[in-house]
Each structure stands twice: as structure tokens, then as C-alpha cells.
Amino acid sequence: MKFFHISDLHIGKQLNGYSLQKVQEAAFGQILACAARERPDAFLICGDIYDKSVPSAESFAVFDRFLTELSQQNPGMEILIISGNHDSPERLSYGSAFLERHHIHIAAAAPSEETQHLQQVTLCDEWGPVHFYLFPFIRPGHVRRLLGETGPLSYTEAFGGVLARERIEESERNVLLAHQFFVREGQAPATSDSETAVLLAGGLDQIDASLLEPFDYAALGHLHGPQRAGKEQWRYCGSPCQYSLSEERQQKSVAMVTLREKGSAPEIALLPLRTDPPVRRYSGSFEEICAAARERIRETGGGRVPDFAGITLTDPEEPPDLREQLEGLFERILEIRLDRRSLETAYEQEEEGTETLSALDAFAQFYEMVRQSPLSGKQRRIMERVIREAEEGERS
Numbered sequence: 001m002k003f004f005h006i007s008d009l010h011i012g013k014q015l016n017g018y019s020l021q022k023v024q025e026a027a028f029g030q031i032l033a034c035a036a037r038e039r040p041d042a043f044l045i046c047g048d049i050y051d052k053s054v055p056s057a058e059s060f061a062v063f064d065r066f067l068t069e070l071s072q073q074n075p076g077m078e079i080l081i082i083s084g085n086h087d088s089p090e091r092l093s094y095g096s097a098f099l100e101r102h103h104i105h106i107a108a109a110a111p112s113e114e115t116q117h118l119q120q121v122t123l124c125d126e127w128g129p130v131h132f133y134l135f136p137f138i139r140p141g142h143v144r145r146l147l148g149e150t151g152p153l154s155y156t157e158a159f160g161g162v163l164a165r166e167r168i169e170e171s172e173r174n175v176l177l178a179h180q181f182f183v184r185e186g187q188a189p190a191t192s193d194s195e196t197a198v199l200l201a202g203g204l205d206q207i208d209a210s211l212l213e214p215f216d217y218a219a220l221g222h223l224h225g226p227q228r229a230g231k232e233q234w235r236y237c238g239s240p241c242q243y244s245l246s247e248e249r250q251q252k253s254v255a256m257v258t259l260r261e262k263g264s265a266p267e268i269a270l271l272p273l274r275t276d277p278p279v280r281r282y283s284g285s286f287e288e289i290c291a292a293a294r295e296r297i298r299e300t301g302g303g304r305v306p307d308f309a310g311i312t313l314t315d316p317e318e319p320p321d322l323r324e325q326l327e328g329l330f331e332r333i334l335e336i337r338l339d340r341r342s343l344e345t346a347y348e349q350e351e352e353g354t355e356t357l358s359a360l361d362a363f364a365q366f367y368e369m370v371r372q373s374p375l376s377g378k379q380r381r382i383m384e385r386v387i388r389e390a391e392e393g394e395r396s
């Protein structure tokens, strides 16, 4: 049994106001080419299909085209989809009864009634059945009533409670699709800036990965960097494209999984995906950055630098018309930063060999260097008071 595992498509996402539609469609094109070549039996999409709970008409159209092409080129391949925290259950499940007849299974909401269970799809190969459990994204509040709980419920208790209602046949092969934040005790996961907004402070949304124990493979979504969640066969496949500067060095990929007889380790291959244009950091003096930009323009065949660029300047002073000049070279700028560390270094060097300044004089010197003008008498008096108050506070 061979299947593909992807997640966190975030269709409709923008980076600093720049549409990512072409970038995403280019990644989907690469995924389609892999599926056409490898002919998997199933295709798993593990949450965060759309970036917004109310996707635009264009976003719907993008996903629709992807699914249509996928099922046309791989007829008979089962497509299994769960919702993520960015998806709206109502919108994602639209048309699911019709889609089921076309081998597309969507689980958008957790069970809420006593009689309901996780959606399960069973496929067979020469070694017998493989049971796929589709576990949509949940918050504890979604299942509190189902689990008969009145008090507070942790994410681990909520997830474990829903799983405990299933009769998982452990002598057969089982695969879980889930979109949660699983953590193995003592192992810190690698997070990216594009997903941290959804990870709760203090790790309240973390789920103990040992709950994945009954599964021969756990196809996970939520974290955007490809990684294992404690065990090799419990995997985050990561997003198909780079969605923040922190993902500059992440090699995006599709996880291709081959399951053989029960008890044997699944074979996992990561098929690389290119983000085009990529996110890229440029740092150095203004001159160095301009030179790097011109080099990159030669490489990409003219125009401006197409990359989603994060620019960090190390010049002691801000060059004039900085933004205009950079926009003349870069098509998509995500951020421009002035690295003040170089300033501090210059200051430290000046300091060498001189006697220690009072706090007020040190501040005055620093102020003058940054602002290119001295402290006024009034500013000096304010700083005097601030420093005195701080020193008194330190003593008391």
C-alpha cells in the first residue's frame, strides 16, 4: 500500500500583501507530477486546506482544480481529507456526499453524538486491510459534551477521549490522519513563524504523542517544517511551500509512504518540492545587498529579484531613499531591517581606552550617534530624572 501525505496548503494565503496563488499552483503542479509518476493508492491531505475560514471564490477554484486534476490522472485513488484549525467545517464538508462517490472522503468535524465515530476508510492490499482514521482538528470544547465532561479538559484528554471510543484492531494496520500539536516528552518540535500564531502560549495545545502508539503511521498536519513527532512513523509532512522567512532553509516535500506487512517499519520517502520564487534573506551593507541583487537578477534572467526577500542592512547610517532604491531591485520585499548591532560595535570601539562615562554621558553620546544631533537641555533633564529614579529603584 502506497500513499502520499501532504498538509497545510493554506490556499489563499498572502505574504505581506503579495498573493501566493502562483507559487502554490506551481507546488501543486509538482505534486501532481509526483502522483502521476508514483501512482499511489491513496492521497492524504491533513488539514489547513484554506488559509481563511471563509475562503475566497478564487481559493475554492484553486483547490477544486487541484482535486479534479488529481482524481482525473489517478482514477480510483482514494483521496482522504481532514480539516485543520484554519478550515471551517461547514465550508470544507460542502458536497462531501457527492464527492464520496468519486473516491474523495472529507472529515471536517469531530463526532458530536453518542452514535457518531471518527470517519474510517479501509483499503486492502496483498497483506490485508489498512484502516485509515480521519481525525479532524479539535479543541477540547468541541468534544466536552461527547465525552461527558463538565470540568476543564486538556488537549491530550480531549484527543485521547475521542480515540478511546474507537475500536482499533491492533492486529491489523492502522493509519491516523490528524491536525494537532503532538509532542513527545522531552523533545522540542521545530516550529516556524508562519504557524506560531496558532500554537498556544505555554504549550496548552500540546498533545502527548504516545497516544499515536496504536498507529503504524500517523499522517500529521499543523507544523510547517517536515519532521517526525517522536518516532519516524509519526510524521509532520510540512507545508508544500515556504510561508515565512524562518522557512528559508526548509526543504519542502511530499511524504510518500509504503506500508507492507503488519509489524514492518513503513518505508518513507520525501519527494522534494521547490518553492518558486523562494523566500530568501539578504544581509550586509547596502552596497553588498545591491551587488547580491544584481547577481540574482542575472541568474533569474532580468527584471527585478523575484524572491520573497527579507533585507537586513548593516550600514551605520540609513542610506538615503532606502525603500525606493531597494524596490527598484526587489519585486517582493517582506521586511527591511537596520541591524543596530554594527552601531553598537562602532560605539564599543570608540570607548576603548577612555575612562568610564556616567550613565547620563553614555546615553548622551549614544543619542548623538544615533540621531546625529545632541540632547537638548530639556531632554538632558528628563534623562537625568529617569536615571536617578532607576538608580533609586535599584537600591530600594
Ligand SMILES: [Mn+2]
Binding pocket: 008, 010, 048, 084, 086, 195, 222, 223
Ligand atoms: Mn497550518
